[in-house]
Amino acid sequence: MHQADAGRAAARELHRLRWFLHAQLLETKLRALERAVKANFNPNQPRVPAGHGRESGRWTDAGGSGGGGNELTRVAQNDPLDRLTDIPKERPAVARARTSVVKQVATQVARAAVQGVFRRARLVLDALQLAPWLEEYVPYIVAYADPPKTLEELQNAVSTPLKGYDVHHIVEQTTAEQDGFPRALIDSRENLVRIPTLKHWQVTAWSMLRNKNYGGVSPRAYLRGKSWEERMKVGKEALIENGVLKP
Amino acid sequence: MKQGELQKMSLEQLVERFEAIALAQDKAILMDEIAKFNRLFGQLEEVESELKSRDGDQRSTLLALYDHPNAQVRLTAAKATLAVAAKEARAQLQKLRESHEFPQAGDAGMTIRALDEGIFKPT
Numbered sequence: 001m002h003q004a005d006a007g008r009a010a011a012r013e014l015h016r017l018r019w020f021l022h023a024q025l026l027e028t029k030l031r032a033l034e035r036a037v038k039a040n041f042n043p044n045q046p047r048v049p050a051g052h053g054r055e056s057g058r059w060t061d062a063g064g065s066g067g068g069g070n071e072l073t074r075v076a077q078n079d080p081l082d083r084l085t086d087i088p089k090e091r092p093a094v095a096r097a098r099t100s101v102v103k104q105v106a107t108q109v110a111r112a113a114v115q116g117v118f119r120r121a122r123l124v125l126d127a128l129q130l131a132p133w134l135e136e137y138v139p140y141i142v143a144y145a146d147p148p149k150t151l152e153e154l155q156n157a158v159s160t161p162l163k164g165y166d167v168h169h170i171v172e173q174t175t176a177e178q179d180g181f182p183r184a185l186i187d188s189r190e191n192l193v194r195i196p197t198l199k200h201w202q203v204t205a206w207s208m209l210r211n212k213n214y215g216g217v218s219p220r221a222y223l224r225g226k227s228w229e230e231r232m233k234v235g236k237e238a239l240i241e242n243g244v245l246k247p
Numbered sequence: 248m249k250q251g252e253l254q255k256m257s258l259e260q261l262v263e264r265f266e267a268i269a270l271a272q273d274k275a276i277l278m279d280e281i282a283k284f285n286r287l288f289g290q291l292e293e294v295e296s297e298l299k300s301r302d303g304d305q306r307s308t309l310l311a312l313y314d315h316p317n318a319q320v321r322l323t324a325a326k327a328t329l330a331v332a333a334k335e336a337r338a339q340l341q342k343l344r345e346s347h348e349f350p351q352a353g354d355a356g357m358t359i360r361a362l363d364e365g366i367f368k369p370t
Contacts, residue, residue, distance in 0.1 A: 209288070
């Protein structure tokens with residue numbers, strides 16, 4: 001696909017999902033209200049707050065309820081909220097804590113991606129209902145659920161910056177430069193891909209963690225002194241295994 | 248924890264310690280605490296080493312963690328048992344690779360590749 005076409009397609013997809021999310025949010029609220037009216041239930045009944053594991057978000061018995069309460073308990077338990085645990089309602093003050101929440105939500109959404117766009121959107125909606133502060137991170141969460149793309153698609157997208165995505169060096173740049181590879185090669189078209197930001201962080205973190213696979217050192221340390229081709233091979237394999245690059 | 252303390256532990260306690268370290272690793276990954284993860288890696292190696300030194304190589308006790316709900320625990324248990332239960336450990340890695348439970352699914356896939364290429368030779 002041409003770069004401009006790829007950019008327009010991505011923008012259309014985001015627009016479509018945004019529209020879908022708003023429509024679904026409205027629908028969800030209306031359905032909840034309808035159930036509440038039918039069940040003669042008090043919609044202000046409290047829920048178990050976030051931070052209580054799988055119980056988070058479920059209706060509680062506090063405040064008392066009759067049969068209607070049971071109805072809503074059943075509905076809530078069937079809700080995908082069950083899969084989104086420990087999401088703080090308030091925006092964490094520390095960036096690292098926010099990132100950890102965003103990563104957890106993105107992982108759940110991505111796992112739901114195999115069940116289709118509706119399931120994915122529903123999970124995003126649920127997360128937003130639990131924690132409205134996540135709205136600014138929706139592009140990152142949505143991008144994380146991207147299906148794998150061809151190398152050419154990822155390379156072509158580099159010239160089209162998009163929120164939720166980062167430019168990633170397949171061969172890690174700092175150690176490559178320290179090992180004497182020229183900057184022109186490090187920043188060459190073949191070494192640059194645009195991938196979801198959270199995947200970029202995921203692969204980068206993996207490369208820094210000690211690993212039995214490589215004699216107890218990190219992949220980054222293992223690749224020191226290795227050829228460009230070897231580094232490129234491992235870099236591409238990491239993208240494949242992390243669901244970014246098509247095999 | 249000193250090696251002497253590990254030597255005093257029962258097999259059950261060692262497995263519990265292994266599980267606790269793997270869970271702490273999972274949290275470290277989530278919080279982007281690279282240095283902490285790497286310190287925990289060393290601690291995990293010590294527990295494995297202690298299990299290996301017990302009569303009959305007791306790393307096989309870690310097979311009990313294959314059904315653990317946490318992906319990092321399953322991943323570390325699979326990698327630690329490759330030398331004593333190669334077939335089961337590889338099947339566990341393949342299952343994790345296909346699970347979409349990232350980032351562990353990614354490392355499981357890279358482990359299989361490293362095994363196939365002879366980069367990783369479990370002992």
